[in-house]
Amino acid sequence: xxxxxxxxxxxxxxxxxxxxxxxxxxxxxxxxxxxxxxxxxxxxxxxxxxxxxxxxxxxxxxxxxxxxxxxxxxxxxxxxxxxxxxxxxxxxxxxxxxxxxxxxxxxxxxxxxxxxxxxxxxxxxxxxxxxxxxxxxxxxxxxxxxxxxxxxxxxxxxxxxxxxxxxxxxxxxxxxxxxxxxxxxxxx
Amino acid sequence: xxxxxxxxxxxxxxxxxxxxxxxxxxxxxxxxxxxxxxxxxxxxxxxxxxxxxxxxxxxxxxxxxxxxxxxxxxxxxxxxxxxxxxxxxxxxxxxxxxxxxxxxxxxxxxxxxxxxxxxxxxxxxxxxxxxxxxxxxxxxxxxxx
Numbered sequence: 001x002x003x004x005x006x007x008x009x010x011x012x013x014x015x016x017x018x019x020x021x022x023x024x025x026x027x028x029x030x031x032x033x034x035x036x037x038x039x040x041x042x043x044x045x046x047x048x049x050x051x052x053x054x055x056x057x058x059x060x061x062x063x064x065x066x067x068x069x070x071x072x073x074x075x076x077x078x079x080x081x082x083x084x085x086x087x088x089x090x091x092x093x094x095x096x097x098x099x100x101x102x103x104x105x106x107x108x109x110x111x112x113x114x115x116x117x118x119x120x121x122x123x124x125x126x127x128x129x130x131x132x133x134x135x136x137x138x139x140x141x142x143x144x145x146x147x148x149x150x151x152x153x154x155x156x157x158x159x160x161x162x163x164x165x166x167x168x169x170x171x172x173x174x175x176x177x178x179x180x181x182x183x184x185x186x187x188x
Numbered sequence: 189x190x191x192x193x194x195x196x197x198x199x200x201x202x203x204x205x206x207x208x209x210x211x212x213x214x215x216x217x218x219x220x221x222x223x224x225x226x227x228x229x230x231x232x233x234x235x236x237x238x239x240x241x242x243x244x245x246x247x248x249x250x251x252x253x254x255x256x257x258x259x260x261x262x263x264x265x266x267x268x269x270x271x272x273x274x275x276x277x278x279x280x281x282x283x284x285x286x287x288x289x290x291x292x293x294x295x296x297x298x299x300x301x302x303x304x305x306x307x308x309x310x311x312x313x314x315x316x317x318x319x320x321x322x323x324x325x326x327x328x329x330x331x332x333x
Contacts, residue, residue: 016253023249031239048245124229144234168196171226172196175222175229
């Protein structure tokens with residue numbers, strides 16, 4: 001029995017201290033997931049709390065079929081998306097529905113934005129925030145959490161091929177935006 | 189690797205493999221604008237966001253769970269008590285019906301005689317319960333992590 005299994009069994013038996021350990025271990029992962037999806041910073045902590053309360057409630061049903069981190073991330077993903085839907089009462093991303101399927105024509109950057117951001121990092125983060133939710137989530141899980149395509153697929157309920165496709169598209173869009181920004185910098 | 193000859197997807201694959209094996213493109217790699225931009229992008233995507241959770245986040249989560257659990261257990265207990273009282277009434281009425289005892293009126297009369305002591309005891313028990321909840325349990329729960 002590995003460390004995670006021992007921890008889960010202790011929690012299911014009612015050990016509250018063990019649950020505190022679990023929260024401390026995975027709060028960074030949940031924060032990254034929720035932070036990428038929720039646009040209102042004041043709601044992030046509340047949603048993270050909601051995630052951990054759901055995790056506690058459903059922990060007796062966890063069957064160790066996937067990694068605990070993947071299972072927690074999937075709960076965080078669904079909770080954050082539901083919260084976004086509740087807030088916006090509409091599509092969860094700020095993009096038209098066709099955007100995700102036809103991003104080749106999409107242009108992330110507009111000229112005013114290039115002038116607004118003096119720093120390329122700030123500009124880049126503004127572009128990331130404009131991406132659809134699935135793209136942002138996949139970027140976070142792949143680059144920050146270093147999850148595999150398979151694990152990301154388990155979290156987002158997307159096929160592995162789609163995960164890879166979205167990841168590559170998102171990075172290409174960001175790279176092109178960055179390229180335009182750098183080119184515009186040379187003319188300033 | 190001639191960077192100009194490979195597709196964008198191949199370039200990303202190559203950078204993924206390099207970054208996951210902690211081997212970032214070094215000076216030996218060909219100077220290429222796309223590689224440089226992608227590497228900047230990869231580096232920035234791997235940076236931890238500055239936003240953090242409040243200090244003691246885990247403690248507040250655990251406390252919330254404890255409060256919810258206590259409420260749930262209390263709700264269950266109230267349901268059981270209500271169910272038991274209802275069952276007791278059913279049993280009493282059933283016994284009287286089975287043995288054809290005309291005791292229902294007798295029982296009510298007997299209860300009428302002792303109504304003040306019964307009311308006094310009930311009020312006293314309720315007061316003890318309320319004081320226990322108000323002063324003792326609340327103090328204990330505020331000391332928990």
